Amino acid sequence: MKSESLTAKAIRRSILTMAATSVAATGMFTSVANAEEEQAQVERIEVTGSRIKRTDMEGSSPITTIDAAAIEKTGEMSVADVLRRSNLNTFGSQSEASGSNWQSQSNISLRGAGADRTLVLLNGKRMPGSPTMGGTAVNLNTIPTAAIERIEVLTDGASAVYGSDAVAGVVNIITKKDYDGFEVSATMTNPEQPGGEEWKTHVVGGISGDKGSMTFSLEHQNREIIYQRDRWFTSSSNILADKYDDTTGVSAYARNFLDMTTFQFSPMAACDNDKMVGGGHIYDYGGGDYICGYDYTSEAANHASRAYTAGYVNADYEISDEIRFIGQGLFTRNETFGRYAPAAGWFNVEAGQIDIQNWDEDGNFLGTSKNANAGRTYYRFTDVGTRDSTTIDYSTDIQVGLEGTHDHFGWDVTYHYNLAENSNYGSGYVHRPTVEALVKSGDFNFGPDGNDASVVAAITHDTLAQDIMEFQSINAGINFEAFELPAGLVGFYFGSEFSDYKYHSRVDSESANGEVIGSSGAGSAGDRDVFAVFGESIIPVTDDLEFNVALRYDKYSDFGSAVTPKVALRYNVIDDVVVRASWGQGFRAPALSDLYAADSFSADLATDYHRCDIDGIAPVDCTADQYDVTRTANPDLEAETSDFYNLGVIWNITDDLSAKAEYYNLKVDNVISFISLDSLLREEAEVGYGNLARGEIIRAGDSPDGRILEATTPLVNGNGFDTSGIDFNVTYGGYETSFGDFGTTFDLTWVLAYNSEEYFDGPVNDKIGRNGLPEYRFTWVIDWSYGDHAASLLTQYIDGQAETVDPDTYAQIGSLSSQTTFDFSYSYTASWNGKFGLGVRNITDQDPVLDSNLAYDDALYNLYGRTFTATYTQKF
Known part of the structure; x- marks a missing residue:
């Protein structure tokens, strides 16, 4: 960078x-x-964060630039992977997780504030959010890499310029233009560990003339799937332990029965099956319960495979001396494949319908008997096979516009159309009503031998989920230099926007009705219009002092309006020292899915410290488990509001050495979020079972000491959070020696505080340093060049974190180690305009940082291991 x-x-x-x-x-x-x-x-250029063109990128707001050369050094093949490595993506972000509807999605979360509070632009124009993510964040996997000229990351709030979502900052992806020539490139990778192989090829071309230019690119990328069994830390461990809590990778959704009168778990006779752990190994489940288990890591995948194809074109044409046509089109197809273990879920059985195993408190087998009471079976449908998920996402983005100039007056008008159609096709799921009918009729075989082909065919169900977002907008503005001060002309920009969003989410009727075991979600739909007017001015007060002011008004058809101001200044203290500061307010409108989505089912991870305490398990040893959770939308949500201020110093120490330090502070109120089950459990510990302010936890027997059966987590406006920190950069270049030239860049993000509620309307604590919230991370790049040769060594560091917190005092418990990784790249430019590139990512083959249960934060770390890369590029 x-x-x-x-x-x-x-x-x-x-x-x-x-x-x-x-x-x-x-x-x-x-x-x-x-x-x-x-x-x-x-020619003046438009810098991210302002619509007024200027000749100097160093304005009153902080911008970090990642150019094509910096992207090449990372060895990454996608925009998402490049941005995920950035320090500014402080606590990590969503990547391609196998098996879920989101497996094709990837995003960026500036300042750890959330991807839905990070605005993504393409050439300065808003990209609408992905319909799969409810329109709340942009899927970076829809953006081509080959066409990128640079990425500008604005790290203060910019709602006054761009509107909603620019709360924590803006990522502006700027593509090549005025390209003259032709380029062909191919890249492939070879990971040392199984899975994750990639290859990519692209072409970039363009022509330019006196009147205009056209630039185009076409690229294709393939990435192979990674299975959980292919990594030692995601495959199961200690599976034949006596106690269930001493295992990893084993699910209680195997073949077990929950008596709904005594609320006691018992293994079914059907546990005696080769697909169950140990052919029917029985675990002590705690509290006098016994179960069998299923090793889901033997079938499931970690990362989905991906096949991505994109075409991009932009063009401009001088219609007259004062009017120019601008146009661009982006067309992408992104297909992913993921795999879950066979469907697992519960269904109801009546008394006397199944055979259960009986065990005493000392773990002695007492024989089998029919279930005396009605209950639930927690069953793994291995006969049906794995749940396979294929997503196919199509995205079309078209922009056409006119720009005009006359003396010191300019104008522009742009029409923007975007259509995203994301489809998820699932196989291997199970229809619960059919299973329950076959159980009632006696045709479902609970024995070890399983069911015949006719029963399997009857209960098997294929799922379909389709998410569509159609976006249209018209933007128009004028810019002019109104009058002159002693230090220069005062520039203004006034504009307006009208945007229309149409959102549809559809699923097959059985899934929508909650009848499918192993699937979740329901359909929803909504639309909105947004009208905005805004203005901005750059005022050169003196030769050394410049002010930038902006004000915006947004009116939403479905929830209300917002007024957002911003004030910034830039001051040259001396020739080589610049001080700048900015303050702005921001807002984030509720997403359409936040307002209108139907109730959806989820299997959420949470830690029930209360049950662990009953079972005599210490908090540090209390493990998270999956629970059935229903998530509910909220049509009465209000917009989030925010305040962001930034103070920075930039010092050009010499022509080759510069440093900068930027302090930021972001406060977000009225935060829109689901109340997680963990949050509900923390609140329950404070107020008692059944007394939650929002949401619901249902325990066995409606008892405070019972196991969790299910929960409801609503979407609400919470009180908010605030975070502050420092970005620090040192760059040195031009150190010349007889064996080459050297340069280096060091980037550090240090989070000073991250204050948020422990649960809805609960105590506010500084959570920095907790699991998933590292205090600081840095990137250090050393560059070398000698004639046609060049090389770089890239070091990345993520600070260690606490493993968990005390459920009573919230003190941090345990320690997760820091992680340091090294990447190396080398290139040689031949005399025939060819370029060879070789590289190694993760030279020391570092695994993700693991907790005591061998779990890791997949937003912060990846599991690709040491990976070799090779590239050849030919220019004509």
């Missing part, structure tokens, strides 16, 4: 170079005054 100061410096140098070249070309009698005029007429 480049520091913004060096990027700006490079632009200034190019300006001076062009001016000097112009002087030489016109002969020795050309005056210096003409050179200065040439410099003043250099």
Whole structure:
């Protein structure tokens, strides 16, 4: 990553170079005054965070730039993977997880504030959120990599300029334009550990002339699946232990019975089956309960496979001296394949319908008998086979517009259309009413031998989920320089936007009715119109002091309106030292799915410390388990509001050495979020069973000491959270030796505080340093070049965290180690415009940081291990 100061410096140098070249070309009698005029007429550029074009990227708001060369050094093949490595993606973000409806989705979460509070732009225009994620965040897997010129990350709030979602910052992906030539490239990877092999090929081309230009790209990427059994830490462990809590990778959804009168678990006779752990191994489940288990890691996958194809084109044409046409189109197809273990779920049985095993408190087998009472079977449908999930996402994005200039006046108008159609096809699921009917009739075989083909065919169900988001907008604005102050002209931009969103989420009727075992979710739909007007001005108060002010008004058709201001300043203390500061308010509108989604089923991980206490298990040894949870939307949600301020210092120490430090503080109120089951459990510990302010926990026997049977977690407006920290950068280049030139860049993000509620309306604590919330992380790059050779060593560090917290005092317990990884890349540019590249990602083959249960945070760490890369690029 480049520091913004060096990027700006490079632009200034190019300006001076062009001016000097112009002087030489016109002969020795050309005056210096003409050179200065040439410099003043250099094309201005639009910098992320402002709609007013300027010649200097170093404005009043902090911007981190990731250019194509920096992307190449990472060895990553997708935008999502590049941004996931950034320090600014502080606590990690969503990646392609196998088996779920979200397995094709990937996003970025600036400042750890959430992907739905990070706005993503493509060439300065808003990208609508993915319908699969309810329109709350952009799926970065829809954006091509080959066409990228650079990525600009604005790290203060920008709702006053761009509207909703720009609470924590903005990621602006800027594509190549005015490209003249043709490029072909191919890359492949070879991981040392099984799975995850990738290959990618792309072409980039373009033509340019006096009147206009056209640039296009086409790329295809493939990534193979990674199974849980292929990593030692995600495969099962200690599966023949006496106690269930001493295992990993084993599910109680095997073949077990819950008596709904005594609320006692017992293994079924059907546990005596080769597909169950140990062919029917029985575990002590605690509290006098015994069960058998199923090793789901033997079938399930960690990361989905991915096949991605994208075509991109942009063009501009000079209609007249004052009017230019601008257009771009992006077309993508993203297909993923994931696998879950065979369907697992509960269904009801009447008394006397199944054979159960009986065990005493000492673990002695007492024989089998018919179930005396009605209850639930927690059953794994191994006869049906694995649940396979294929997603196919299509995305079409088209923008056309006109830009005009006349003297110091300019205007622009753009029409933007985006259609995202995401479909998920699932097989291997089970229809609960059919199972219950066959159980009642006696045709379902609970014995060890399982069911015949006719029964399996009758209960098997294929699922379909389709999410569609159609987005249209018209943007128009004018810019002008109204008057002149002693330090320069005052620039203004005034504009308006009208946007229309249509959202549809559909699932097959059986899934929608909650009749499918092993599936979840229901359909929903909604639409909204948004009208906005906004204005912005850059005011050069003195030669050294500049103000930037902005104000925006948004009106939503379905929930209300918002007014968001922003004020920023940039001050040259001395020639090489710049101080800047910004303050702004922001907002995030409820997503359409937040307001209108139907109730959906989820199997959520949570830790029931109360049950562990009853069973004599210490908090540090209390493990998380999956529970049936119903999530509910809320049509009465209000918008989130935020305050963000930033204070930074940039020091160009020498021509080759620069440093910057930026302090940020973000406060978000009225936070929209699901109350997690963990939060409900923490609240329950404080207020007692049955006294929750929101949501519901149902325990066996309606007893405070019973096992959790199910829960309901609603979507609410919580009180909020705040976070603060420091970004620090040092960049040095130009160290010349006889064996090559060296440079280095160091980027650090240090989170000072992350204060949020322990549960809804509960105590607020600083959670920094907890599991998943590292206090700091840094990236350090060392570059070397010698003639046609170049190499880089990239070091990334993620700080250690506590493993868990005390459920009573919230003190941090246990320690997870830090992680340091190293990536190396080398390239050679041949005389025929060919370029060879070799690299190694994760040189020391580091595994993810694991807790005592061999679990890891897949938002922070990846499991690819040491991976070798090779690339060849040919330019014509």
